[in-house]
Amino acid sequence: MEPITFASALANLSSMAPEIWQACRETALMLGIGLFTAILLGGPLGIILYLSQPGQLFANRVVNGVLGWLVNLVRSFPFIILMVSLVPLTRVLVGSTIGPIAAAVPLSFAAIPYFARLVEQTLREIPRGVVEAAEAMGASPLQIIVKVLLNEARSGLISSLTILTISFLSYSAVAGVVGGGGIGDLAIRYGYYRFQTDVMVAMVLLLVVIVQIIQFAGNRLAAHLDKR
Amino acid sequence: MIHLQNIRKRFRRPEGGWFDAVRDTSLSIAPGEVFGLIGFSGAGKSTLLRLINLLERPDAGAVIVDGQDLTSLAPRELRRARQNLGMVFQQFNLLANRTVADNVAFPLEIAGWSRADIEQRVAECLEVVGLQDRANHYPAQLSGGQKQRVGIARALAPRPKVILADEPTSALDPKTTQSILDCLKDINARFGVTVVIVTHEMHVVRSICHRAAVLDAGEVVEVVDVAEGQVDARSELARSLLEAA
Structure with missing residues (x-):
């Protein structure tokens, strides 16, 4: 094998530009679907987990216990095993088990309880007295959730979403191995299986840059929204 | 304006058993009055205040505000009734x-x-x-x-008819305390809003209350009149509370 020089790596990578671009789009698609589902289903689940705790608005030991147990159950699966066990469900939902959309199914499945716990913990930081003040004013449960809980926790929720995004960028690489595609998959296929170290290094660097950007943007937005 | 009739409230103790926060208490507060609830820690004064807007639900008894028994209301009606009862908190809760x-x-x-x-x-x-x-x-x-x-x-x-104030000055320094009390007094005088104020600071009672209920162990020991800073107290406890400072 030829030794890798900077020039040869550059030439090799530029010849792969369309594939790299394709991989970026696949990663974005997997993450996008996963995060969307997490917010849509995991967000409300987190709110229910919080509100059903003892001492909260809808304290309910049974609901809180059952939901908490389910969340822990899904979260205890190693992601790769969860992915394989969800193959039949993926086939039913997507009609295929390969490609970024198919990979988004187990990603979403794992992201829901993960985000639910993050939301629950973020909401816990709101002082009980603030919710009580809203109750005393005659606020309805929905008004309390939207105008008090979500608004007071908005900065923490953005931070939670940042953590979720970065974790699932990493998970999406695992999903890539079973045919999901994406940046991580490209790194493994070319860099690891075909010994093209330059591709692997470049893809890891690309991921490093993406993570830094997501974290930076998340921090900035969270700080901007935080008036406490 | 506010009538509490034979109110009882008990809480479960974390270590087991029950704690009687308010025992069979009745109280009437007139429209436009500044009414104090005073007593030592744990006497049940905050609980009594929170029973007025049903932040705590009584185990027995009626809470009648502006002619309406709040305990009989459906959730939606209670929310409407609460808009008539402003509340001010020790920790502000903004x-x-x-x-x-x-x-x-x-x-x-x-x-x-x-x-x-x-x-x-x-x-x-x-x-x-x-x-x-x-x-x-x-x-x-x-x-x-x-x-x-x-x-x-x-x-x-x-534009509530009543403002409930739960230790509104306890987190503030003495000078600020006076300005907050003046503010409440001003609102009471200008708008005729009934003010119910919980406090353990006796000068608060002297400086703004028309009457005050002295509480001990979940019961009203005495309702005292306060006029021109003079307190007419009969019970031992009321005297020790009000004349100490």
Whole structure:
């Protein structure tokens, strides 16, 4: 094998530009679907987990216990095993088990309880007295959730979403191995299986840059929204 | 204005058993009155106050505010009734992510006021508490006394008939305390709002209350009249509480 020089790596990578671009789009698609589902289903689940705790608005030991147990159950699966066990469900939902959309199914499945716990913990930081003040004013449960809980926790929720995004960028690489595609998959296929170290290094660097950007943007937005 | 009839409230102790916070208590508070609830820690004064707007539900008895028995109301009706009862808290309990003006606007949004009415009323209330120039600040940028003024403006905004104040000055220094008391006194005098105030500071009672109930172990020991700073107390406990400071 030829030794890798900077020039040869550059030439090799530029010849792969369309594939790299394709991989970026696949990663974005997997993450996008996963995060969307997490917010849509995991967000409300987190709110229910919080509100059903003892001492909260809808304290309910049974609901809180059952939901908490389910969340822990899904979260205890190693992601790769969860992915394989969800193959039949993926086939039913997507009609295929390969490609970024198919990979988004187990990603979403794992992201829901993960985000639910993050939301629950973020909401816990709101002082009980603030919710009580809203109750005393005659606020309805929905008004309390939207105008008090979500608004007071908005900065923490953005931070939670940042953590979720970065974790699932990493998970999406695992999903890539079973045919999901994406940046991580490209790194493994070319860099690891075909010994093209330059591709692997470049893809890891690309991921490093993406993570830094997501974290930076998340921090900035969270700080901007935080008036406490 | 407010009639508590044979109210009982007990809490489960974390270590087991029950704690009687309020035992078979009856109390009447007249319209336009500044009424104090005083007593040592654990006497049940905060619980009694929170029973008036049903933040705590009594185990027995009736809570009649403005002719309406709150304990008999459905959740939606209770929420409406609560808009008639402003509340001020020791820890202010402002929304940290809303500006001063938006905090005062909050109860009006809940009550479904129009945007224009809200804007006008918020300006009025901020003027009453002297915070017009802080409308666009966030609570974190205010001093304790200013935060409590926002709390009072917020309680006042929906034109309530009653303001419930739970140790409103206990987190403040003596000088600020006096200005907050003057503010409450002013609101009572100008708008005829009934004020019920929980406190353990006797000078608070002397400086703004017309009458005060002395509580001990969940019971009203005595209701005393306060006139021109003079307290006419008969019971031993009332005397020790009111004449100590």
